[in-house]
Amino acid sequence: MCKIRIGVIAAICAVLCGAIALSAARPAPQASASLANDPKLVEDLVYANRILFAQSVLDGFGHVSVRSDKDPSHFLMSRSMAPGLVTSKDVMEYDSNGEPVDARGRNSYVERYIHAAIYRVRPDVKAVVHSHSPDIIPYGVTGTKLLPIYHVSAFLRLGVPVFDTHNEFGDTDMLIRDNKLGDGLAKVLGSSGVALIRGHGFVAVAESTPIVVYRAIYTQINARVQADAMKLGTIKVLTPGEAVKAQAIVEATVGRPWELWKSQVGKIE
């Protein structure tokens, strides 16, 4: 149980140390020449990458995207690289099919179709996180439903759906590597805020970058707390009524942890 808060705390340190080391190790940042998007949108996307790495939701793998403000059928995401190293100049634009608008030789994440598929069918969604968080994996492979155990994870509502590629696609390489698989995932996600992928990880979606970061972090915390609580006895989770009300009030205060997380990551590029 204890490990939960450790994650948060240890992460702070890691990011700060990371910030020092990384800034020493890499050349001065350059503006991403091809993007005409709101610089604030790009900045928050970079923060999201760094924060989620710091909070151990992402490691060397995983990715975050935001819907483009310039063309709402498009989205922005880093080139293929570790999220903890992403800078603004690594951000690329993708079209509604998940293809890069102007690749210029840069590699794309194989699983960009996760993002494309969700943006196509969820106009309310402005940001998407994909993570391999080990804390989440057990819920995707055992049939135990992830449920909201306390008010800060109220957005889990009536439980989190699971997408198992094996059901429809048989033996694959487990990656959401095309639009057909992406559509399968988006269908399972439905109108939820979070969906698990069996033997792989999860996606979180939200109407803003701070909220998607918040949901990804507290999905992971809820997973640990629920597993710990199951060992102690039968859990009284939030009632559906409590979940709706608690989600509204807690997500309205997301600016509070967001400012903390940004300050912990330090200056980004």
Place this chain on the structure above:
Amino acid sequence: MCKIRIGVIAAICAVLCGAIALSAARPAPQASASLANDPKLVEDLVYANRILFAQSVLDGFGHVSVRSDKDPSHFLMSRSMAPGLVTSKDVMEYDSNGEPVDARGRNSYVERYIHAAIYRVRPDVKAVVHSHSPDIIPYGVTGTKLLPIYHVSAFLRLGVPVFDTHNEFGDTDMLIRDNKLGDGLAKVLGSSGVALIRGHGFVAVAESTPIVVYRAIYTQINARVQADAMKLGTIKVLTPGEAVKAQAIVEATVGRPWELWKSQVGKIE
């Protein structure tokens, strides 16, 4: 199990790193113009915020207060912000109803009524912590009683009461957002040092700031140790007689860890 000490240790690092980053990120501190309280009281309150964040008892949420030395019906607490970022100039004064004496546009924590209600009925209490510690959550939702497993958590005595808002108030947003809910919590707390809130977190109270910090930290550690021990067999907890005696001697030495925790947090503002 191991995770317990890690929390403590990792926290040190986090705070120190945090101290560096935060001091770089924010303007020079200014004295809180409106407070005529003992500067030592305010300083210890700021330390309590930083220490409890460092020890992972608080994250982006949660809060700490101290009873005012100037007007014992009032209390001091930060404006609404992440505890890890609190400085002395963020400290505000609240009256016995939980309303700010001189808000000057600053936001207050929604759950300030937790503090107000407890100060109203517990004259012995000089400091209050409210936390969402994930280590504690399982005990509030499963009916498993939190009990003193070793001498440093002897203050848990005969076990920790649980306040479930659903019993009396039905589907709420889970927050202690008014004096009625605050009174309900204070009633359940009774004369205890700690009370849990189902699906939400816990409160710790004490006769001084160092002791409330100490109790919050070791309540969290006890929660982890007890959960770990339950997996190994039936636990022989402290007898009531042992708990009374151990609490007295251990709390008399709280200055030892308090000096450590302060040194780990470094210079505050």
Place this chain on the structure above:
Amino acid sequence: MCKIRIGVIAAICAVLCGAIALSAARPAPQASASLANDPKLVEDLVYANRILFAQSVLDGFGHVSVRSDKDPSHFLMSRSMAPGLVTSKDVMEYDSNGEPVDARGRNSYVERYIHAAIYRVRPDVKAVVHSHSPDIIPYGVTGTKLLPIYHVSAFLRLGVPVFDTHNEFGDTDMLIRDNKLGDGLAKVLGSSGVALIRGHGFVAVAESTPIVVYRAIYTQINARVQADAMKLGTIKVLTPGEAVKAQAIVEATVGRPWELWKSQVGKIE
């Protein structure tokens, strides 16, 4: 399980950060005027304090001692303070009854009788650690025997004895606060390297400072691994023959981790 290595690793960071912060926060060190002991003995004692704090075996509480080279009936130990802050000038000399030879107003740990009692009856012991490690607590309160699960904890041999003060002394404050209690503990320890104290912690003893530090660290790791393994099935622990042989070879290489631990702590005072 994972948490084990984290402890080790996180600790490194903590110590290093700690070293920076603490050296900034405190005045220049002064030689401990009254001690005529080998400076290397005192230096290693200070390292032991810092390393065990860094490795999360000690927190704000706990202590380490070494047998005096000048007068083998005496021992050296810090004045009463958090182990993570100990410097050479905090080291005091104690006689065979656990009383300070020259207190000069400095406070002593209440539980110094743990050390005195063991040095009295175990001439082979040159160093003693007393810890409240939460990882160890479950074994002292449930009757589950701590056993050597892998070669690096082979020194646990046929299992670790448990001293329960309640059996002989009834409701106490749980502290080993006099020579009678100390003798009770030393008797239970017998010729072992480690003994647990119910609802309190453990002691580790050894023929040198590096080895007692090593035993304390790997006792804690073994406790976590054993608890994790118990959840997976019946454990095949080291056979008595394996334990004897493995202990000899592993403890002969203690210099390897000792150099690492020292380098992690950095310069001490």
Place this chain on the structure above:
Amino acid sequence: MCKIRIGVIAAICAVLCGAIALSAARPAPQASASLANDPKLVEDLVYANRILFAQSVLDGFGHVSVRSDKDPSHFLMSRSMAPGLVTSKDVMEYDSNGEPVDARGRNSYVERYIHAAIYRVRPDVKAVVHSHSPDIIPYGVTGTKLLPIYHVSAFLRLGVPVFDTHNEFGDTDMLIRDNKLGDGLAKVLGSSGVALIRGHGFVAVAESTPIVVYRAIYTQINARVQADAMKLGTIKVLTPGEAVKAQAIVEATVGRPWELWKSQVGKIE
């Protein structure tokens, strides 16, 4: 569960802090005069040592080797020391029997025969890791098979074999201290990527240094996730078909975490 990501994250911090401390504590590096190998091979070997220490796969014990590019029957490995302190000048050359080519008074790891035996019978193997990871120990002592729970640990395939020295060799000191024991381990390893050693640790092998580092890290993570998932219910692990396909694609992207891990370790010597 949470602890998994913590390991990764906390490690970052540790390494960075470590890098600072260690560079301060030791003299300027010197080229390893006797080695005529590709400097990149030696550099990656040093990175492997530092990264695996940072990721908590290695502590004060354990070692990493690479097959020599100059003489493929030989291999390179550090002299006997803590992996977290290894520099290029500590790297020595060993022959096919595990004996140092030019010891010049430097000590060798007792268990160098692990590496020699595997290089003798596995021409595909270019790098070997030996670790005592506490996360892995439970699988070697309980009979619970380590299986691939998600796509990033697909290389575990149909499960990991266990070498129990007691079966063939009876009561030993548990070390793989000669070629006979090494051959026994290599035989159990067979064509696998990973093998466990009962009451001792594990070995990971691969066709390159980044991949062996990757496998060692995710073997440890898988061990934690699997243990956590077993508490929630029956696990649907990767099918054999999924494992083959997923391993191929994930190991093709190992450069992504490898760059991250290197950046976290900082400048090596």
